[in-house]
Amino acid sequence: MPQSVQPNTQQAALWNDASGKAWVEMQPILDGVLAPLASLVVAAGDPGKGGDVLDIGCGAGATTLAMARCVGNGGRCVGLDISRPLVARATERARVEAVANASFEVGDAQAYAFATGRFDAIVSRFGVMFFDDPVAAFANIRQAARRGGKLAFVAWRGPRENDFMTTAARAAAPFLPQAPVPDPDAPGQFAFADGARVRRILEASGWSSVKVEQADVPCQIAEDHLMTYATRLGPVGAALREVDQATAEKITAALPVAFKPFVADGKARFIAACWLVTALG
Secondary structure (H helix, E strand, O other): OOEOOOOOHHHHHHHOOHHHHHHHHOHHHHHHHHHHHHHHHHHHHOOOOOOEEEEEOOOOOHHHHHHHHHHOOOOEEEEEEOOHHHHHHHHHHHHHOOOOOEEEEEOOOOOEOOOOOOEEEEEEEOOOOOOOOHHHHHHHHHHHEEEEEEEEEEEEOOHHHOHHHHHHHHHHHHHOOOOOOOOOOOOOOOOOOOHHHHHHHHHHOOOEEEEEEEEEEEEEEEHHHHHHHHHHOHHHHHHHOOOOHHHHHHHHHHHHHHHHHHEEOOEEEEEEEEEEEEEEO
């Protein structure tokens, strides 16, 4: 599948450098945290034994591998991601775990030259909120689905509903320059917070039978891993790579206090407030 010019240059730079490398390093922890969401996506997008599936924004491959096992040896699951470090990690995992019907490719789903009607289902676990032009992206993705093929993905709802996911940023904010008010529709973690907007995007890009349903999914992370998670990823991880040592120490001292309400019995527990989105091609 050859690829044309990539439009999402900022995201490509981000995920092929610090963010992609951090996600590779954090892969075992992240897979554990997000496992319930991967299961939700696989169940919603499962085309049945022998089906061919595309995983958009596959990251280090957890959802791709799970779906490949689900469709069995007669089927296939292809993971696509803009990040070369993550695709390399996913490819190695497929080899080590002997999942022969999973493969991975580097590419941007907004511009990728997909073979028309190749896939029975297209899925994503938090991989579709980063497009410069989401209507163009989902129209291009739809070309990869066979007629009547499934689309199933999860995306975060708003930051106010996901207090765990924003705790680190709120704790770090007093020690950092005031950030500009973000555009809620800009590419990023919460770009699909507005469920009505998600529906409009999919309908405008040619998908039918669109459903946007709330999914409140219990997740957890070991307390021993919590500070690594909080300091390596997201805006706080990015900030800590740039600030002076004194500021970094203030931020890292504030984080355990901020996360304390979530921690009990050696684990931090939280609800992932998401949309489960399904549609037909």
